[in-house]
Amino acid sequence: MTDYVSLVSDLIRQARTAGADAADAVLVNGTSLSVASRQGKIEHLERSEGRDLGLRVFVGRRAAIVSSTSLDPAGFSSLTERAVAMAKVVPEDPFAGLAETWAPPDDMNLDMADPAEPPPDALADRAAAAETAAFSVHGVTNSEGAEAGYGRNEIVLVTSAGFAGRRVGTSHSISATALAGTGTDMQRDYDYHSTVYFADLDDPAQIGKSAGERAIARLNPTRPNTARIPVVYDPRVAGGLLGHLAGAINGAGVARGTSFLKEKLHQRVFAAGINILDDPRRVRGLRSRLFDGEGTPTKGQALIEDGVLTTWLLDSRSARQLGLASTGHASRGTSGPPSPSTSNLYLAAGTVTPASLMADIKQGFYITEMIGMGVNGVTGDYSRGAAGFMIRDGALAEPVAEVTVAGNLVDMFANMVAASDLVFRRGTDSPTVRIDGMTMGGG
Secondary structure, three states: OOOHHHHHHHHHHHHHHOOOOEEEEEEEEEEEEEEEEEOOEEEEEEEEEEEEEEEEEEEOOEEEEEEEOOOOHHHHHHHHHHHHHHHOOOOOOOOOOOOOOOOOOOOOOOOOOOOOOOOHHHHHHHHHHHHHHHHOOOOEEEEEEEEEEEEEEEEEEEEOOOOEEEEEEEEEEEEEEEEEOOHHHOEEEEEEEEEOOHHHOOOHHHHHHHHHHHHHHOOOOEOOOOEEEEEEEOHHHHHHHHHHHHHHOEHHHHHHOOOOOOOOOOOEOOOOOOOEEEOOOOOOOOOOOOEOOOOOEOOOEEEEEOOEEOOOEOOHHHHHHHOOOOOOOEEOOOOOOOEEOOOOEEEOOOOEOHHHHHOOOOEEEEEEEEEOOOEOOOOOEEEEEEEEEEEEOOEEEEEEEEEEEEEEHHHHHHOEEEEOOOOOOOOEEOOOEEEEEEEEEOO
């Protein structure tokens, strides 16, 4: 087996020899396998393998990045010379440089690699089982298919400051999409699941049945009148609200002054009792990692604690811009510089059940699908297409489609209430969430 750490370390040594004052490099070695079934037949079977190498060099405060799909050491000399030549002619960046917060990776076992790769026949059986289960739901008339997948990624990061780390992760997934009704009255819906280990993956038949039942429930939707009402987000879409928060506290945006939360550090942003955490060291977490894209050790931390914003998401560059230290949130690929991002982000569960959360709502809107990206990161203005169900007298009622929900994230965050039904299954996870005072735009 190739020793990729030694290989990338040699690339770094050659970069220094070529004239770089500092350098880091990341290697991604990936394998993926997917099988899609539609109408009882295998629609595609695809296996891909790829190796990508990215080198970043610094000459003073000038930086350049080059990438290659070749891992042949014979080409390292020309790769490093090209990178150094590029760095010498680009403008200086006063915030460029390697992370000062790197440390040798510790030996905590996050259990991120399932040792068994499934054969294509096993994936085909999973996809077929999911689609068959969807068709077994009375009223399902068609299918957009089901897909089963497997992936394995090995990532190696080496820096000239002395860091050398390697991590391996696997993924198993199953998804199904069902259609119900006929003609112009058809509705579609889906379900999916992804895990690190196959043993943790939902039964494919359960995924297919859920997709079929969701599609049936959406038949004959109405378009209600515009109203200002309580809105409840299903866990499947509530994670999007956390994504808007992550974007607003991204250190790069804060440093540019383009975030509506740029003045809110250490202030109350959410209602008391709301806690939002990022946990990069969850065992078998979909996005778990011991070190970030610059070699900085990761740690679990509350981004929102009892409603108060406690930190920005920082890589080394944005940290320097803000006069702070990296929070271990750097992510990177092979062809671009690091940038801040979350790992296993979640809204902690509240104390009431979803039924109790909705019990006092005379008229409201329960959202199961969001459409479009109408969010202004500078002002916090929020307007997105949505579908779901009306809430009447505390219970789900008729399906709703072709409406919008609008508000401002400042007000939405301040009025958020979380239910108790948190389940970790998406990487960014949330329980059911209620927000009062939003505008539903309908007919």
